[in-house]
Amino acid sequence: MPRSSLALFLFAAAAQAVPEGFVIREFLGNAQEPEIYPTAVSAAANGDVYVSSDKNGSLGHKPGMGRILLARDTKGAGVADQVIEYTKVESPRGGHFVGGVLYLVHPPFLSKFQDKNGDGKADYNTERTLLVDGLGGGIEHPRGADHTTNGCRMGIDGWLYIAVGDFGAGLLRDKDGAIGLGDKKRVTLYGGGVMRVRPDGTELEVYTEMTRNICDIAISPTLDLFSRDNTNDGKGWNTRFHHFTSLANPGYPRLYKNFDDEIAHPLADYGGGSGTGGLYLSEPGFPGDFGESLFTCDWTTGTLHRHPIRRFEATFVAQQETFEKVPRATDFDVDGNSRLFLTDWRGGGFKYLGEGKPLTKKVMKDGVEVEEPIFYPNGIVQLITAKDVKPNVYVDVTKLSDTDLVKQLSSKSAVQRLETQRQIIDRAKPELAEPVLAIAQSGSEHLYSRVAAIFTYKQLIGAKANAALVVLAKDAAVREFALRALADRSTQLEGVPVQLFVDSLGDADPRVRLQAIIGLQRLGAKDAASAILAAAGKWPADESKLAEGEHYRLPHTAIAALARLGNAKACLAALADPAQRNVAFRALQGIHSDEAVDGLIALSLSGDDAVRFGAVSALARLYHVEKPWNYNDWWSTRPDDRGPYFEPVTWSATERIHKGIEAAYAKLPGKLRIASLEILAKNRIAITDLKLEGLDPLRLALASQTLRPADVLLLTDAALQVKLPWKQRIDCFKALHVIDIATGDKGDPYFPSRLKILGAWAKDATAPGEAIQLVNEFIYDSERFKQVGKLRSLADGADDATSTIL
Structure with a gap:
């Protein structure tokens, strides 16, 4: 052939017909150019x-x-x-x-x-x-x-x-x-x-x-x-x-x-x-x-x-x-x-x-x-x-008069509107601002045209547009976009009223509320943190009853904005209101400041149990910061995804947080102690380094006949701790050996943890003979052949160390 x-x-063998009403054909191929290798097209x-x-x-x-x-x-x-x-x-x-x-x-x-x-x-x-x-x-x-x-x-x-x-x-x-x-x-x-x-x-x-x-x-x-x-x-x-x-x-x-x-x-x-x-x-x-x-x-x-x-x-x-x-x-x-x-x-x-x-x-x-x-x-x-549909005909904006050019903002074509905007800006004629604003103000124009006009107007005259945009924000149909245009340029914030954004936190339209949050953060409106907290406390956040594919974006954005604004005092005060508590704690765990740390430590020693537990949880996140990137390293295609930092390192407040957690732990009731241990472990705090009054969590886990999730995390963490004696690390591994390792099925919840430990030990040059023997016993056990499906699934989700023994 x-x-x-x-x-x-x-x-022909690889292609599938486009939907009814469309035609597909080769536009550029080997006939015109032997080696195209197209990464993208514009x-x-x-x-x-x-x-x-x-x-x-x-x-x-x-x-x-x-x-x-x-x-x-x-x-x-x-x-x-x-x-x-x-x-x-x-x-x-x-x-x-x-x-x-x-x-x-x-x-x-x-x-x-x-x-x-x-x-x-x-x-x-x-x-x-x-x-x-x-x-x-x-x-x-x-x-x-x-x-x-x-x-x-x-x-x-x-x-x-x-x-x-x-x-x-x-x-x-x-x-x-x-x-x-x-x-x-x-x-x-x-x-x-x-x-x-x-x-x-x-x-x-x-x-x-x-x-x-x-x-x-x-x-x-x-x-x-x-x-x-x-x-x-x-x-x-x-x-x-x-x-x-x-x-x-x-x-x-x-x-x-x-x-x-x-x-x-x-x-x-x-x-x-x-x-x-x-x-x-x-x-x-x-x-x-x-x-x-x-x-x-x-x-x-x-x-x-x-x-x-x-x-x-x-x-x-x-x-x-x-x-x-x-x-x-x-x-x-x-x-x-x-x-x-x-x-x-x-x-x-x-x-x-x-x-x-x-x-x-x-x-x-x-x-x-x-x-x-x-x-x-x-x-x-x-x-x-x-097929059988009249195509759009692009109008060359470079050949239009100023009057006809502005009219093209009303085009049904997004391509045409963007080209029109760029040409208006290139002509740089302030006198075009008024007819552009008229389109933005017109309730008879399509929303897309009004949005195009709003941002054309802003780009054409910069901060001078702000007064008219404040007025335009009274129009519910375009309020979202007026707010966005007002706060969108950090170099053009002159005359932008913070109160307009605060008031918009209560708007009926969630998209307006979103732009209000974003705008307050971009304005650096630190004093508006209390208003954000109060508003967010009224918004739905529980996703457990939502339909598939539905998620809330407002709480997430509010937390991010509050963390960036860094008003720890307002967040700490909001903890008194149960409705605001979740957002406030989440924001505080993103504020690495002495004020946030000291305030949380104080709360962890007083108040009700829910506040104490929330304070310990936030302190657990603040225990580390992200190691500064060296602008060279890349984390590969399968990076460490334990979180909440890729490379956690301590900072100036870590020692105070460490002592604060130890002191607060003693004041927690039993159930919340176990829950806090899980939080600490998830945040990659070496629990074995903590002096937790009234409880040696590792000793308790080693003695347990039925392991709880917190126990599994503790034992796994200890078995991987290079500071602990090898005998103690091996004992921790064996405590996870409650069920025969050969089963490796859904009835063995500790199987992935043991694999993680063995993978790390296999790469550790200091591992003693007993540890290596445990690794080899796993690798060469004949029961492995019965677990191909399970092992393949685990290998797909494993880190590099674990993958070496799978």
Whole structure:
């Protein structure tokens, strides 16, 4: 079979028909460009398609393998007939072409590229175009541009939202954070998350933190952010679908496993997979409700998903549908003419396979193992359009009069509205502010147009817009967005009234309340902490009775805001009110200050039992701080997820906390003592180092015939304690040997704990013969063959030490 025919055959076998009413065809493939290797795609409003092409894939290190391809359909035939190398660039990832500028992530950089002379090639100058440095690693990283920064997209608020993988953001050479080149501001992000920056490289900041390895961000016309995250190879963090709001903390890897009640929960967990591109489509020219749709791509499953969503509290509930199946979906975008572009990595490997070499698999033929090609194409770009629906026609904003330009903010197309906004801002005419504000004020305009006008108005005249926005906040239909615009820029807070945000904490709309909390934190309104606590005490927080997929976002955000405001005095005072107590304690455990510590110690020795127990729990969290990142280390694909810190270290107040816990423990009743031991163990405090009056917890656990969860934690912790004598550590292990280790079934709750201990001992060069004998007895026991399923399951969720003996 000819090579081209084989490729077509394999494509047909792997593809699934798009939904009724759509047509899919190859837009850019081997016929125009032999090796595309598309990591991402950005469609310009006029239909030009910018393809990030990187032969290195995620793990390669060869220089000169990256470029941006500009593909054009000049004949309107639905196929690219012109392909230009727009620019060479190492490790090109996702970007956004808007306002005549390609904003592109090419780790560790975010840059902007422009073609001012119209030759289809970028006029590149590093000093002019570099916006941010320090966004993860590129080909210089030992692992390559893998878990690095992967994409960016501009919202209607003018921010560039950056999808940061868990390489994090910082500069090893400077031992400091990533730097926005516009104002030299430094920001550190230890792990994955979302950062944002202005289009001129100023005001760099963290928007949300503690994700795994997100590749892209979908942004709605109402500034809701969504992303499909990556699985962590079997340790309980599967393909999570996030709704990002400011201050949200999804908890990877520090909180999701043992402190799940503290995280911003995902909209869904889809099991295995590798999330890649995302798009919030809000365009005319599509059948039914498809024009208002949230899409994500998954590389592992080769699926383009559509997600119907509905509002719940200040977040959403999401569903998932299959829109299209391809071998390796990487990204998805739309132009201003109702044309969708889907990139597919088919035929590419994790690094360059070599010129003309296909991706292969090993098969047996006539008793001989041979390599058989899976796909010849090294990536394609597909075009998806709607049948029998009039497409949108993009209006070139550069050719419009000022009057006609402003009118385009009322367009039904999100692409058109964003291009209109950028052109208005580029023209920098203050006289356009009044007609823009008129759209924002008009109750007859669509909400999306009013939102676009609000943020256009704010960006056009800056802090001078605040007075009108305060008035606009009286309109319930757009109050949420007026509040957001007022507090959104830390450099433009002049004249913003704190009381407006305090009053909005009681609004009927939970989305307004969310922006009130966020705004108070951004305003640094420390004195408003009491108001936040009082309001949060009235909000529902118990998720036990919620339907599947429903979660509260407001309590989580209130706690995060209070911790950042750091008003320990207000939080301590709020503990007198049972309704405010949970939020106050949670906030206090995030305030590492002497005032918080001393106040909690005092409360732990007086008051009722619930307050004492809560104080001990908060002190347990404050016992450690996160070890400062050295801007070099990465925690690997399967990090330590015990939490609540990745590398806990002591600080100046630890000794006082240690003594305070010892003193408070004696005042707790029996049941709360056991509960507090579990809290201390979860927070990775060496309980064996504590002098707990009236109880030797380790001795008690060793003597127990029936082990409680707290006993198991104590014995496991002691068996792993290098400070204890080996005889005592071995005794602790044997105390966990109540049930024959050979069973290893659901009836043996101590089996995982013993495995954890043996795994650590197997790697300990100081382990005595008796300890090694216990390790070997486990490994070579013939009963292991009966436990393959159980052991495989445990291996999937085990740390590296435990995995070595499984």
